[in-house]
Amino acid sequence: MLEQKLTGSCGAIILGVDLAHMSNADFSFVLSKLEDNGVLYFPDQDLDIDSFRALGHRFGELEKHQIVDGMEDYPEVIKVHKPASESASFGVGWHSDNSFQKEPSMASMLYAKIVPPFGGDTVFANQVQAYEGLSAKMKELVDGLNAVHSASSAYQTEGAKKKFAKETAITYSWGDSILSEVIHPVVRVHQPSGKKALFVNEMFTLRFEGMSPSESRPILDYLTHHATRPEFCCRLKWQANGLAIWDNGLVQHYAVDDYQAFERLMYRITVKGQKPVGLR
Ligand code: SIN
Numbered sequence: 075m076l077e078q079k080l081t082g083s084c085g086a087i088i089l090g091v092d093l094a095h096m097s098n099a100d101f102s103f104v105l106s107k108l109e110d111n112g113v114l115y116f117p118d119q120d121l122d123i124d125s126f127r128a129l130g131h132r133f134g135e136l137e138k139h140q141i142v143d144g145m146e147d148y149p150e151v152i153k154v155h156k157p158a159s160e161s162a163s164f165g166v167g168w169h170s171d172n173s174f175q176k177e178p179s180m181a182s183m184l185y186a187k188i189v190p191p192f193g194g195d196t197v198f199a200n201q202v203q204a205y206e207g208l209s210a211k212m213k214e215l216v217d218g219l220n221a222v223h224s225a226s227s228a229y230q231t232e233g234a235k236k237k238f239a240k241e242t243a244i245t246y247s248w249g250d251s252i253l254s255e256v257i258h259p260v261v262r263v264h265q266p267s268g269k270k271a272l273f274v275n276e277m278f279t280l281r282f283e284g285m286s287p288s289e290s291r292p293i294l295d296y297l298t299h300h301a302t303r304p305e306f307c308c309r310l311k312w313q314a315n316g317l318a319i320w321d322n323g324l325v326q327h328y329a330v331d332d333y334q335a336f337e338r339l340m341y342r343i344t345v346k347g348q349k350p351v352g353l354r
Contacts, residue, residue: 170325
């Protein structure tokens with residue numbers, strides 16, 4: 075297997091592996107490269123839905139999305155589909171997958187089947203480097219903070235309601251559960267590496283525990299802006315049959331909506347995670 079780094083901060087292309095028939099030694103190599111790079115891209119993979127799910131199972135238990143409908147026969151698999159007639163809505167904004175859950179997703183996988191001729195990239199940002207890039211005083215502040223996360227801001231604001239009221243290829247089923255709030259440490263200790271990573275994002279983090287929304291806002295805005303500085307990012311250009319795996323405890327990501335006239339179809343699964351561990 076060959077690793078080609080995408081940038082100096084995160085992301086690597088892994089060549090010479092058939093993900094559907096990976097030996098245990100190859101799988102250990104993939105796991106260690108995921109920990110090093112946060113996100114891996116494997117071009118030219120030949121998977122059907124069953125082998126895609128089987129690959130996911132090697133990383134852990136698959137989960138059903140709380141809001142986005144999965145495929146009828148495979149509820150843990152989401153078809154991230156944007157026909158040429160729609161504009162993209164899924165994943166457009168910086169986020170760590172399902173950080174609104176008590177146990178946010180550990181890893182996510184996206185398998186590209188139809189890609190636009192240009193555009194439709196996904197951008198990733200290394201949250202370990204983002205934490206390391208803070209001043210000592212700011213680290214002192216965030217080390218002791220917890221943040222409130224919820225899906226409500228992404229799906230319940232007026233703008234979001236309008237966006238999701240349209241008929242789209244992706245369908246959503248939400249109940250009051252999206253209004254529930256969960257608390258996570260702002261600095262997350264990645265398991266099992268022990269790396270310290272920032273864990274706030276513009277899509278799902280609402281405020282800090284023990285602070286009002288207006289007290290939280292300037293610090294939150296600073297952190298989410300800082301966390302996605304270009305120095306911490308890599309940009310993944312998809313090709314059909316390319317598959318990406320990322321670790322949501324190490325990176326956050328953003329789906330770029332810049333391919334209005336074209337179709338894009340990806341299959342997506344997420345692997346169950348654990349309650350994030352903080353510093354204190
Ligand atoms: C996601 O946020 O999981 C989807 C990313 C993408 O479609 O590029």
